[in-house]
Amino acid sequence: MTGDGTRCVRAGLPEETPGAPVPPQLVMASQFHLADGPTADFYGRAGNPTWRALESAIGDLDGGDCLVYPSGMAAISALLRTVTTPGDTVVVPSDGYYLARRYTHDFLTLAVRELPTTPPDARGNLADADFAGVRLVLIETPSNPGLDVCDIAAVVERAHAAGALVAVDNTTATPLGQRPLEFGADFVVASDTKALAGHSDVVLGHITAASPEWAARLLAERTTSGAIPGPFETWLALRGLGTLDLRLARQAENAAALHAALRGHPRVRRLRWPGSPDDPAHAVAVRQMRRFGGVLTIELESAEAAAEFVERSALIASATSFGGLHTTADRRERWGDAVPPGLLRISCGCEDPDDLVADVLAALG
Incomplete structure (x- = not known):
């Protein structure tokens, strides 16, 4: 089953056993029965079956390990907190989402460089920038609201050569329109409030990591910080993803x-x-x-x-x-x-x- 429509419709479905529901289940719980051995769930801040159904679905579409967050900005801020330390240099798009720029300037102790996605003279943009000394390059393509497009593979090549990580804000394109991890990006971030959930009734976001190690670090940060989504919101997004x-x-x-x-x-x-x-x-x-x-x-x-x-x-x-x-x-x-x-x-x-x-x-x- 590799077609987009089939993958979306089948996303997050429970195991097909007699008596099991056909649609994905909504699990509203802050506590779970404990066992002496390992258990998938023990407390609502650490995990939830509805989260995992949506994360599995988006991770399959993105091609990596997904974690869901209560908003797109929660995802971006969690990524920045996890992969940077005070004094690091980050590159952000000057023509991308304005709150992402504001967060890096106002709430983190980072050196911030802003570069346009594609300036009029096609020079000095993200695709031909010097990333020496940079920890993270955040790009948004297509950019919001200008709809300029950044060459993901070109940015990844230059950034990785300089030792920098690359994250792509994929909100506008969605996982069906673009798969940044296939072009070498380390992370995908997105506001699932938009097309992925698709019904203007939920606020949600996600990060998908190419590396299981980074996914594990992000999970630890999310569990500790408490930047978690509600089960109902994730269920709504999972319902919307089907169409x-x-x-x-x-x-x-x-x-x-x-x-x-x-x-x-x-x-x-x-x-x-x-x-x-x-x-x-x-x-x-x-x-x-x-x-x-x-x-x-x-x-x-x-x-x-x-x-x-x-x-x-x-x-x-x-x-x-x-x-x-x-x-x-x-x-x-x-x-x-x-x-x-x-x-x-x-x-x-x-x-x-x-x-x-x-x-x-x-x-x-």
Whole structure:
């Protein structure tokens, strides 16, 4: 069973024995019966069968050993705490998720270097940086919200040659769209709040490690720090994962349809989607991405124009997350991203493509 749809649907299922439930089980417990010998569970902070079902499912898709966390930022912060010590140098993307940058600057005693994913002159970016003396390189590809794509293999080669570890934020791509560990990355981090859970009703994150040794260290850190998810949230994510293949297919179909409809539109100043052959990131994206996802960005003439567009739309909700069933738009400059005021990140949902295109064109006027 190697197809994406089959793997998603079968993910986390209990053992097929008479009387066993067909769907994954929700185990709500803080205590477990103890035995004199080793036992899988003894206390709710240390482990839970529902966690392990989701971790097994995501680990299979990512290709490594997975641990789940109560949010994407909890995963990123746990990784940083585990692999660095005070005074280490870390590299973070200057055009990636703003809270990841803020955390490294404000809450850790680290030397932080910010590098763009792909600057306009294609020099000085993550793929050709000097990583001498660096402990960890964190990249986000496609970047959020710009949707630039970083050459994972190139970064890994340079970073490993300098003795640095590499972590890839894979939130936008998801495990079905991109498998960074196959390109030599040491860790994958992601916010599963987005497309992986997919129903806009859970906050969750994960780390997948290429090395069992690093996974063991991360597990020890999680158990000690208490940065654990709730069983119900992990069960919701496991339920959502079953339809990931189907949802991504429709979301990407909608993104392609919107991109085609908006290319050359007089009100759209900039349009980005890595799946388009004319996108600046496409050449790299097509080498390492299996799917291009449902997120695209458009730039209108002003913040007021962006707000009017969303207000006029009947199908697009103004919301700051992405990857859900409903199409949403977020004006990222409001959060402090260094982007034009009229730039919108549009997360395509699962509506009919014709309906979504008609709605967007009507909203643009």
